[in-house]
Amino acid sequence: MMNNVEDTEDLRVRRTRKLMQKALIELTIEKGFADITVHDITDRAMVNRSTFYRHFTDKYDLLDQFMLKIYELTGHQEEFLPPGEECPAVYKAPVGLVNLVQHVQTYSSFYRVMLGEKGDPGFTQKVLQYVEKRFRHLLVNMELQSKSTVLPIDLLLSYVSHAGIGAIVWWIENDQPCSPEQLATWLNQFSMADINHALDAAR
């Protein structure tokens, strides 16, 4: 039991989880995350309540497993700036970032709620932590993290992470006024500019 992340070949398992995730998303949009009960979810998903506990410990666990999609989408961050190289005037946004923004667009109603007042603070925190982690990873790949001695690196990370979430929030609360690729490109430009600016200051 509680075979959490892994492959789960059985069609019944995949279907059941999909139905419950779908129910969670719909219900979150309708009444906010806090007011949702396990009974609500299983009712909507046409699944017995006991089955819920075979897969998840609670609704937060279900939410976490939904977030795995984000990890998958951004898991392969192939592209990064070669060390010491100047930033070109026009960036092509990394594939992972475009995937992420497209994913947000697909579930925009859900994210609008979850990142807002009727959402879950823990969710926002987890998203922030993951974004920070990705940025930290990026800096490691750039082999530049050691140079930054003047400006605290954690300040920089918190800064760009919150900024990225801010851009996403603006985007979904204004009904995605630009394409995902456009937003991803801007996000990439701004965050890279911030990072490079911080590194310049540190030199």
Add this chain to the structure above:
Amino acid sequence: MMNNVEDTEDLRVRRTRKLMQKALIELTIEKGFADITVHDITDRAMVNRSTFYRHFTDKYDLLDQFMLKIYELTGHQEEFLPPGEECPAVYKAPVGLVNLVQHVQTYSSFYRVMLGEKGDPGFTQKVLQYVEKRFRHLLVNMELQSKSTVLPIDLLLSYVSHAGIGAIVWWIENDQPCSPEQLATWLNQFSMADINHALDAAR
């Protein structure tokens, strides 16, 4: 096995059937009824193919079971004109008719295909036969069917049934330009006028 119409308490059974009906509707809209295979349906519904045959003999059977909804919606035809009474200028449409039109509206994309060139002729025939049956039932309730000796009653039934379908087709192919209640009222007015006219001619 093959417990066709009945209650089917088990949640798994109801869910499985619902998922397959949903898949059928979606696929019909996407590629037409003729091109759908059992594999397509089970794939979309996230159900094993063998499970399909536990519930239905083929896709036509699945389609038939979807039509049961129509029978349920129109099953209780409470209101009908008292015999010999004059038709009032403004009708209130029968509940069953309003329910039917609302149901068509809910699945309008599906009916648009099914009643059109990419649909199934047998489906249209079944709808027509059912509508005829309802009209025949109505005439029996009005206790007026015996009076019609000049005009063949089957001609009248075929006339008003096809006319009703025609109105529905116009309605869904023009994106429901009026409310279901409005359409139901018109349908009721016209068909009742036709029936009474035929009866007058027979007198």
Add this chain to the structure above:
DNA sequence: GGAAAAGTGTTGCGTACGCAACGGAGGGTG
């Protein structure tokens, strides 16, 4: 306050379903 109701989390047993495999009927392509 105290009772009723709603929500959580767990259990054993029966069953609907997934899986793999089968044979068979078209239906195109060399």
Add this chain to the structure above:
DNA sequence: CACCCTCCGTTGCGTACGCAACACTTTTCC
């Protein structure tokens, strides 16, 4: 013709799930 491929329809076995019931905690309401 033989060959492959798709789709159909069925079967036996193992398993995920539904159901009912349970104790417990938290909410709601008079």
